[in-house]
Amino acid sequence: QKEVEQNSGPLSVPEGAIASLNCTYSDRVSQSFFWYRQYSGKSPELIMSIYSNGDKEDGRFTAQLNKASQYVSLLIRDSQPSDSATYLCAVNKRAAGNKLTFGGGTRVLVKP
Amino acid sequence: GAVVSQHPSRVICKSGTSVKIECRSLDFQATTMFWYRQFPKQSLMLMATSNEGSKATYEQGVEKDKFLINHASLTLSTLTVTSAHPEDSSFYICSATPSNQPQHFGDGTRLSIL
Numbered sequence: 001q002k003e004v005e006q007n008s009g010p011l012s013v014p015e016g017a018i019a020s021l022n023c024t025y026s027d028r029v030s031q032s033f034f035w036y037r038q039y040s041g042k043s044p045e046l047i048m049s050i051y052s053n054g055d056k057e058d059g060r061f062t063a064q065l066n067k068a069s070q071y072v073s074l075l076i077r078d079s080q081p082s083d084s085a086t087y088l089c090a091v092n093k094r095a096a097g098n099k100l101t102f103g104g105g106t107r108v109l110v111k112p
Numbered sequence: 113g114a115v116v117s118q119h120p121s122r123v124i125c126k127s128g129t130s131v132k133i134e135c136r137s138l139d140f141q142a143t144t145m146f147w148y149r150q151f152p153k154q155s156l157m158l159m160a161t162s163n164e165g166s167k168a169t170y171e172q173g174v175e176k177d178k179f180l181i182n183h184a185s186l187t188l189s190t191l192t193v194t195s196a197h198p199e200d201s202s203f204y205i206c207s208a209t210p211s212n213q214p215q216h217f218g219d220g221t222r223l224s225i226l
Contacts, residue, residue: 034214043118043205043220044156088155090215097161098144098209104155 001026004091006103013110019076021106023089026070032092033065033072034100037085044088048074079110115139116208118218125196126226132192133221135162135206141186142208146215147179150203162189196225 004025013019021035032051036044048063050056050072056063062075072091076083089103115138123131135145143164148156160181161169168181180192189208193200201224207215 032214036217041222043217046214046216049214098215099146099158099161100215101158102156 002103003027003101004089004103006087006089006106008104009107009109011106011108013079013108015079015081015110015112017079019079019083019108019110021074021076021087021089021108022071023073023103024071025089025091025101027091027093028067028070029093030070030091031094033063034090034092035061035063035072035074036088036090037083038088038105039085047087076108079108081110081112084108084110116206116216116218118206118221120221121219122222122224124224124226127197128195129225130192130194131196131223132190133204133206133223135189135191135208135218137187137208137210140208140210142189142210143186145183145189145206145208147181147189147191148205148207150205150220156205159191162191164189193223196223198225201225 006023034049035047037047038044050063050065060077064073086105086107088105090100117136119134145162147159150156159174162181162183164183170176183189205220207217
């Protein structure tokens with residue numbers, strides 16, 4: 001079992017719709033959770049960070065964390081073609097310092 | 113916001129050449145930096161943790177004599193791919209963590225070994 005798992009996609013959504021991405025992790029001591037967006041040929045850029053159970057909203061993005069079920073999700077509202085990218089889920093454990101473990105990424109395609 | 117600069121952005125060279133990649137934190141000090149490698153259509157794989165003033169910590173399966181890391185100052189870490197071969201062709205990305213903030217990534221270096 002991989003430490004951090006994501007559906008590879010592609011997740012195809014029409015413009016204006018909600019894109020829903022899921023991520024599960026195996027280690028219960030994981031403490032910090034991040035979503036990065038990566039355009040083809042570019043390096044990842046941070047979209048959201050979440051540290052406690054519940055929802056966290058930032059603009060069109062909402063991250064949801066459920067530590068009991070060991071999953072973290074990302075919702076993208078009013079999806080735009082510019083949101084087409086690969087979204088990487090990353091997890092950090094306090095014992096690992098600042099080291100992150102990445103999921104395989106979910107490719108999102110927003111169709112006009 | 114925190115900025116991590118990586119140079120060069122692209123390298124094309126012959127097999128057997130050694131290639132040095134620099135990673136700089138521009139507006140903060142970084143005692144720790146991370147080096148990743150990403151092959152096409154795959155996720156980031158951590159290669160090593162670069163520690164200022166001490167030896168780097170390599171992940172399992174990464175050859176430390178092949179991938180030399182030097183972190184001589186609080187704002188600069190270098191990765192040298194020694195005697196590079198075509199199988200070393202990849203996208204190399206560094207990151208650093210400002211205090212109490214998530215990792216910020218450099219723009220990456222695309223290495224192509226002919």
